[in-house]
Amino acid sequence: MSIHEKLASLRIELPAATRPAAAFAPFVRSGDLVFLSGHIARRDGGVPWVGQLGADLSTAEGAAAARAVAVDLLGTLAAAAGDLDRVLRIVKLLVLVNSTPSFTEQHLVANGASELLIELFGEPHARSAFGAAQIPLGSCVEIELIAQLRA
Amino acid sequence: MSIHEKLASLRIELPAATRPAAAFAPFVRSGDLVFLSGHIARRDGGVPWVGQLGADLSTAEGAAAARAVAVDLLGTLAAAAGDLDRVLRIVKLLVLVNSTPSFTEQHLVANGASELLIELFGEPHARSAFGAAQIPLGSCVEIELIAQLRA
Amino acid sequence: MSIHEKLASLRIELPAATRPAAAFAPFVRSGDLVFLSGHIARRDGGVPWVGQLGADLSTAEGAAAARAVAVDLLGTLAAAAGDLDRVLRIVKLLVLVNSTPSFTEQHLVANGASELLIELFGEPHARSAFGAAQIPLGSCVEIELIAQLRA
Numbered sequence: 112m113s114i115h116e117k118l119a120s121l122r123i124e125l126p127a128a129t130r131p132a133a134a135f136a137p138f139v140r141s142g143d144l145v146f147l148s149g150h151i152a153r154r155d156g157g158v159p160w161v162g163q164l165g166a167d168l169s170t171a172e173g174a175a176a177a178r179a180v181a182v183d184l185l186g187t188l189a190a191a192a193g194d195l196d197r198v199l200r201i202v203k204l205l206v207l208v209n210s211t212p213s214f215t216e217q218h219l220v221a222n223g224a225s226e227l228l229i230e231l232f233g234e235p236h237a238r239s240a241f242g243a244a245q246i247p248l249g250s251c252v253e254i255e256l257i258a259q260l261r262a
Numbered sequence: 263m264s265i266h267e268k269l270a271s272l273r274i275e276l277p278a279a280t281r282p283a284a285a286f287a288p289f290v291r292s293g294d295l296v297f298l299s300g301h302i303a304r305r306d307g308g309v310p311w312v313g314q315l316g317a318d319l320s321t322a323e324g325a326a327a328a329r330a331v332a333v334d335l336l337g338t339l340a341a342a343a344g345d346l347d348r349v350l351r352i353v354k355l356l357v358l359v360n361s362t363p364s365f366t367e368q369h370l371v372a373n374g375a376s377e378l379l380i381e382l383f384g385e386p387h388a389r390s391a392f393g394a395a396q397i398p399l400g401s402c403v404e405i406e407l408i409a410q411l412r413a
Numbered sequence: 414m415s416i417h418e419k420l421a422s423l424r425i426e427l428p429a430a431t432r433p434a435a436a437f438a439p440f441v442r443s444g445d446l447v448f449l450s451g452h453i454a455r456r457d458g459g460v461p462w463v464g465q466l467g468a469d470l471s472t473a474e475g476a477a478a479a480r481a482v483a484v485d486l487l488g489t490l491a492a493a494a495g496d497l498d499r500v501l502r503i504v505k506l507l508v509l510v511n512s513t514p515s516f517t518e519q520h521l522v523a524n525g526a527s528e529l530l531i532e533l534f535g536e537p538h539a540r541s542a543f544g545a546a547q548i549p550l551g552s553c554v555e556i557e558l559i560a561q562l563r564a
Contacts, residue, residue: 134376135389139353141295141410144443146354149390163363165547202441203448205557207392210547211363212465212513218549225436238437239451239557241509242547245316245361245393247369255356255390259443285527286540290504292446292561297505300541314514358543362514396467396512396544398520406507406541 114195117231118185128190129183138191143199143260145191149207150183151250152176161249164242165214168251173208173216174223180254181224185231188258197261201228201236205255210242217242224254265346268382269336279341280334289342294350294411296342300358301334302401303327312400315393316365319402324359324367325374331405332375336382339409348412352379352387356406361393368393375405416497419533420487430492431485440493445562446504447493452485453552454478463551466544467516470553475510475518476525482556483526487533490560499563503530503538507557512544519544526556 118125128137129150138147152160160176162168168176189195206221208214221240229235246253269276279288280301289298303311311327313319319327340346357372359365372391380386397404420427430439431452440449454462462478464470470478491497508523510516523542531537548555 134373134380134386135355136386137388139351139388141351141353142293142444146388146408148354148388149392200441200443202443203450204437205390207390212395212546214547215549215551217547222436229436235436235438235441237439237441237448237450239507239509239555240549241451241545241555242395243392244363244395244514244546245365245368247366247391249366253390253392257448285524285531285537286506287537288539290502290537290539292502292504293444297539297559299505299539300543356541358541363546394543395514395546396516396519398517398542400517404541404543 114231123182125189126183126186128187137187140191143262145258145260147184147187147256149253149255150180151247152180152252153183159248159250162251163209163211164220164251165211170216170219173220173251176252177206177220177223177254178227180252181227184254184256192260199259199261200234201232202257202259203237206238206240207243207246207253208240209246209251214242220252265382274333276340277334277337279338288338291342294413296409296411298335298338298407300404300406301331302398303331303403310399310401313402314360314362315371315402316362321367321370324371324402327403328357328371328374328405329378331403332378335405335407343411350410350412351385352383353408353410354388357389357391358394358397358404359391360397360402365393371403416533425484427491428485428488430489439489442493445564447560447562449486449489449558451555451557452482453549454482454554461550461552464553465511465513466522466553467513472518472521475522475553478554479508479522479525479556480529482554483529486556486558494562501561501563502536503534504559504561505539508540508542509545509548509555510542511548511553516544522554
């Protein structure tokens with residue numbers, strides 16, 4: 112199955128590249144690497160998906176938000192690469208989880224993004240996940256991504 | 263205008279490369295990428311610019327601190343590249359904002375750095391900004407930077 | 414002295430590559446760069462080394478935990494490179510220190526990892542260190558690493 116067929120089978124429609132909230136670009140390409148800016152979780156790509164893990168949201172809700180961020184990242188990645196078929200691999204995710212000092216399941220939240228990307232690209236990526244004290248606009252999850260494009 | 267003319271028009275004097283506070287290098291070059299260590303905000307390049315956003319400092323003060331970090335990063339980048347003219351582009355910033363759990367304007371703080379770099383280099387960079395629970399020496403902002411040098 | 418002789422003189426036995434706690438890979442190689450996932454501190458490579466700096470652990474204990482993470486990273490790096498002799502340099506560390514809002518010695522904690530890596534590789538790396546609100550499984554330190562392999 113091509114990545115487009117996989118997206119269709121998951122009923123995922125690629126959004127347009129995310130517009131940055133401030134003075135920066137959604138992505139920058141350097142050689143065969145493309146660096147995607149941190150994308151914050153938004154409800155259906157719209158208003159920020161706010162809340163803190165450990166206070167306002169369950170781990171499962173956080174994982175759903177992380178999956179939504181991954182979908183938005185895919186939209187930006189498609190714009191960066193021209194087509195998702197031209198992505199060789201996802202190199203690394205940096206997953207920031209808006210956390211109270213007592214919440215310790217950032218890795219399970221991050222899995223919401225990782226599992227979708229593994230299903231689509233067929234191999235795992237490197238990753239770091241940790242608790243941020245806050246995230247712009249109060250969003251519950253923010254993810255930054257590095258991908259490698261085909262030569 | 264060259265970048266040197268732009269710096270002069272902004273009355274920005276490049277500082278020397280920042281000396282690390284501990285056991286690491288201010289930058290490492292790998293191929294045409296240069297990775298700059300996290301630089302903490304300092305008042306006029308000197309003592310740490312301390313405080314937490316959401317408690318001790320306003321968003322505007324945080325943005326001024328972020329701009330000061332960008333100036334220090336430029337000093338290190340000039341040392342890394344030999345001359346700022348040899349910088350092809352700013353690839354990505356990682357902007358850590360020392361934040362209380364209720365402060366959600368990390369993106370506006372980060373703009374203090376981004377707007378200066380865009381003015382100097384003429385194009386936007388990728389970026390992630392989020393709230394850190396603390397920053398070394400109590401500094402209010404820390405920024406890490408990746409740049410691409412001309413071949 | 415080769416890096417293997419240095420490890421032996423320090424009585425450090427390389428662990429196996431760290432197994433990820435969730436849906437991601439311990440490392441991904443892209444060109445001559447290898448990106449290692451965030452490794453959390455574990456006691457003797459086993460159970461998470463839990464606690465927060467500023468509450469449960471001293472700076473010296475945090476530095477010991479950071480050194481333990483560096484040893485685990487070396488195990489993963491050896492697996493990524495085939496042999497540590499094939500590592501050209503450590504490019505950058507991202508050091509997350511599980512911190513209360515009042516702890517400001519993240520750089521001293523990070524030195525526990527940096528000093529070991531400098532001793533082994535003979536030159537310093539770029540680095541960012543800051544306080545995270547929490548870390549997966551409650552671990553006290555998490556470190557992500559980028560290295561460059563020999564061509």
